[in-house]
Amino acid sequence: MNLAHIFTDIPILIVLSTFVLSIIFCLNRYLFVNKNLRIFHKFLSNFKKTDLNFRFKEIDEWMSMNPYVSGAWMEFKNTLVFSESVALRGQNNNLTYKEVSTTVQNIQTTVDPLYFFNEDSLITSKFNFKFLQTVPTILTGCGPLFTFLNIAIAFGKIDFSSQEKTISSVANLMASMQVAALVSVFAVGSSLLFLIIEKVTYNNLCKRILAKCQDLISKLFDNVSSEKFLFELLRETKIQNNNLQHLIAGMPDHFKVALNSGIAANLVPYLENLIFGINLLNKQMKESAKKSGGDEVDELF
16 A cells, blocks of 8 residues: 555545644644743843832833733732821921831732733633643544444445455555555554643743743742731821820920920010010100109109
């Protein structure tokens, strides 16, 4: 049996066509993933951890508008903890801002970023990954299917009506048995070859660039547990309450000092000026009395 007859056999053509189409689909999807992950990696490379406080809006807009990572980003954004500050009114009604926590100085996350930006969300969910995993099983299953189908058809063509037909049908049976065996060989061989190609391309086109993206996003956002952050807020609250207690305890002394300083600065000079004015008026009246003889003034006082 020549090669042309083997490769024109319908079962073998079906197995080979399934193998080639599966390889094309696999490479197409993996190249699509590789392209988008490279774009994602290039975007993340433009940012540093110190840039997040004033460039977060830029990151948020790009992530939200990119359909490839928008789903994972929206879930991840809900776990972010920002370095919030409170407004405090000081003297002369000037507003001053103070950080809520002394340890949270940038944008942090309470969940590991790899929980959202993982292999499932950035690779396998972007195409029919389960179909690719079943391709080797399909190819392997085609081998026994077409093998037994060819054997059944060959046995159905055996003719024992004459010696010549018997010899001819047996010869055709042996040829069909050979093709049936080759179908299984092609099916198992193509299944093994597909597994090798799929694993190699998946690792080179998807896993490597995914690891780089995960490394970048992990460096951008520090991971802090929600319990730790709440503990920091509790610590800051206790410090502020302690300072408030000291302030309230010292208010009487501060009020006394402020009252004494107010009296010394305002009331005492006013009384001194008033006494000086009275003395001056008394002196003038005495001089006037001396000039006029003093009788009228003596009668008044």
